Amino acid sequence: AQSVTQPDIHITVSEGASLELRCNYSYGATPYLFWYVQSPGQGLQLLLKYFSGDTLVQGIKGFEAEFKRSQSSFNLRKPSVHWSDAAEYFCAVAPKTSYDKVIFGPGTSLSVIP
Amino acid sequence: DSGVTQTPKHLITATGQRVTLRCSPRSGDLSVYWYQQSLDQGLQFLIQYYNGEERAKGNILERFSAQQFPDLHSELNLSSLELGDSALYFCASSVSSYAGELFFGEGSRLTVL
Numbered sequence: 001a002q003s004v005t006q007p008d009i010h011i012t013v014s015e016g017a018s019l020e021l022r023c024n025y026s027y028g029a030t031p032y033l034f035w036y037v038q039s040p041g042q043g044l045q046l047l048l049k050y051f052s053g054d055t056l057v058q059g060i061k062g063f064e065a066e067f068k069r070s071q072s073s074f075n076l077r078k079p080s081v082h083w084s085d086a087a088e089y090f091c092a093v094a095p096k097t098s099y100d101k102v103i104f105g106p107g108t109s110l111s112v113i114p
Numbered sequence: 115d116s117g118v119t120q121t122p123k124h125l126i127t128a129t130g131q132r133v134t135l136r137c138s139p140r141s142g143d144l145s146v147y148w149y150q151q152s153l154d155q156g157l158q159f160l161i162q163y164y165n166g167e168e169r170a171k172g173n174i175l176e177r178f179s180a181q182q183f184p185d186l187h188s189e190l191n192l193s194s195l196e197l198g199d200s201a202l203y204f205c206a207s208s209v210s211s212y213a214g215e216l217f218f219g220e221g222s223r224l225t226v227l
Contacts, residue, residue, distance in 0.1 A: 036218075041220070042220055043116060043118070043206075043219050043221055044157075044206075044216075044218040045116065045218070046215050046216065046217075090157065102159060102216070104156065105156075106156045107156065
């Protein structure tokens with residue numbers, strides 16, 4: 001079955017520390033991969049996406065993600081977290097032929113300690 | 115600001131009632147998607163429209179219906195409301211009917227009492 005797993009429900013990091021949010025997926029073929037962020041009271045905003053090519057993709061707000069086919073993973077990283085990064089982060093996958101089956105992971109809630 | 119507008123932002127109603135949520139997509143976007151977000155179910159895809167036609171259905175209840183109008187705005191109708199329908203309903207839009215980036219509105223929070 002198609003699924004997206006985000007093993008960490010909640011993560012707390014100190015401001016300035018590095019961050020890695022994990023995402024694993026189960027899919028028939030390599031899908032399109034996305035990370036979205038949802039700030040409190042806001043809708044989801046795309047951080048970055050992977051379609052093909054270089055497996056390390058850069059996104060907005062200093063985030064990057066690495067696609068590892070062998071591990072079916074698409075982990076999100078940031079070298080130095082800012083207090084404003086506190087939010088909910090969603091990994092998502094979509095088939096390469098249609099967008100009707102976008103699957104979102106359960107989300108990881110990030111808290112940042114000043 | 116994503117460019118996607120949803121109204122109302124908050125709605126409180128009683129069980130058995132009917133409500134309509136409205137979504138205006140980004141200028142130029144032809145696809146509209148509806149999602150339901152709740153604590154226990156996460157983010158669930160409900161339905162997609164592309165240029166006025168239904169393109170895909172997800173976990174949408176029969177009590178729920180949607181449409182996309184010629185001006186591309188969309189409405190999600192929820193009827194015979196139950197307590198469990200309380201959730202945040204998001205609309206998203208995109209240029210095409212597949213791939214690419216979804217632009218989300220800020221959501222409509224529905225509370226059923």
